[in-house]
Amino acid sequence: xxxxxxxxxxxxxxxxxxxxxxxxxxxxxxxxxxxxxxxxxxxxxxxxxxxxxxxxxxxxxxxxxxxxxxxxxxxxxxxxxxxxxxxxxxxxxxxxxxxxxxxxxxxxxxxxxxxxxxxxxxxxxxxxxxxxxxxxxxxxxxxxxxxxxxxxxxxxxxxxxxxxxxxxxxxxxxxxxxxxxxxxxxxxxxxxxxxxxxxxxxxxxxxxxxxxxxxxxxxxxxxxxxxxxxxxxxxxxxxxxxxxxxxxxxxxxxxxxxxxxxxxxxxxxxxxxxxxxxxxxxxxxxxxx
Numbered sequence: 001x002x003x004x005x006x007x008x009x010x011x012x013x014x015x016x017x018x019x020x021x022x023x024x025x026x027x028x029x030x031x032x033x034x035x036x037x038x039x040x041x042x043x044x045x046x047x048x049x050x051x052x053x054x055x056x057x058x059x060x061x062x063x064x065x066x067x068x069x070x071x072x073x074x075x076x077x078x079x080x081x082x083x084x085x086x087x088x089x090x091x092x093x094x095x096x097x098x099x100x101x102x103x104x105x106x107x108x109x110x111x112x113x114x115x116x117x118x119x120x121x122x123x124x125x126x127x128x129x130x131x132x133x134x135x136x137x138x139x140x141x142x143x144x145x146x147x148x149x150x151x152x153x154x155x156x157x158x159x160x161x162x163x164x165x166x167x168x169x170x171x172x173x174x175x176x177x178x179x180x181x182x183x184x185x186x187x188x189x190x191x192x193x194x195x196x197x198x199x200x201x202x203x204x205x206x207x208x209x210x211x212x213x214x215x216x217x218x219x220x221x222x223x224x225x226x227x228x229x230x231x232x233x234x235x236x237x238x239x240x241x242x243x244x245x246x247x248x249x250x251x252x253x254x255x256x257x258x259x260x261x262x263x264x265x266x267x268x269x270x271x272x273x274x275x276x277x278x279x280x281x282x283x284x285x286x287x288x289x
Contacts, residue, residue: 001026004112022228023171025223027105027109031049032222033045034049050219051214073095073099075093075094097227103224106174110149110187122139123150123151136148149188152190155218160176172230181208263277
């Protein structure tokens with residue numbers, strides 16, 4: 001991992017949002033490899049691991065923290081796995097940014113590190129990859145610090161996909177709550193992307209990226225560092241300055257319906273708007289329409 005120092009230099013998100021990071025952090029030189037992850041289905045240990053969910057990456061980060069006697073950044077009460085042993089849901093999931101342990105980088109951290117060593121012209125993309133991933137750092141230039149930010153596989157970030165702002169933020173960690181479909185941010189390009197579409201500011205994929213989705217061109221790299229006084233942009237359902245409080249947790253709904261894949265819809269009598277809660281999301285946020 002490489003240490004990224006704190007500085008007054010602004011990080012620019014989505015070409016319009018200025019972020020200052022007041023803390024130093026470590027971030028991986030390259031994506032986590034199949035050998036590091038222990039993926040026996042990979043064609044080689046030095047390939048970037050991919051086709052994993054956001055939750056899979058989270059559980060790997062926690063396991064690595066435990067193995068190195070660090071704090072676990074992520075907490076949850078229950079894990080759900082599919083028939084292929086991929087994690088598809090973590091009940092009561094939370095990120096504890098005050099803990100020193102491995103985690104996914106924030107979008108601002110990723111951009112700050114990637115901007116210092118951005119090299120899209122020397123990346124694995126659809127024009128040279130043969131539509132398959134390649135060993136990490138194979139195209140690493142002699143003077144570069146990092147590998148494959150611009151290509152090979154896209155990378156999970158810790159942030160919810162949410163709004164940006166033209167006002168400056170400090171130690172930004174993304175949206176406070178998920179949008180209506182619970183999208184996460186992925187960054188960088190992949191072996192399947194045209195080089196013209198690979199840029200530092202892109203915040204997602206052509207498909208909907210939620211915490212339980214997988215793609216053979218999306219992997220992750222790890223970060224390590226406490227984030228002091230993290231700031232978010234709120235997109236919760238509010239009216240008159242009062243936040244709607246949810247009294248029915250996922251277990252209550254499952255006992256009634258027999259599934260976590262449920263939505264509860266109701267009318268906000270103050271605003272007259274429709275509000276719904278998606279119990280498939282790891283954060284039970286209110287979305288007001």
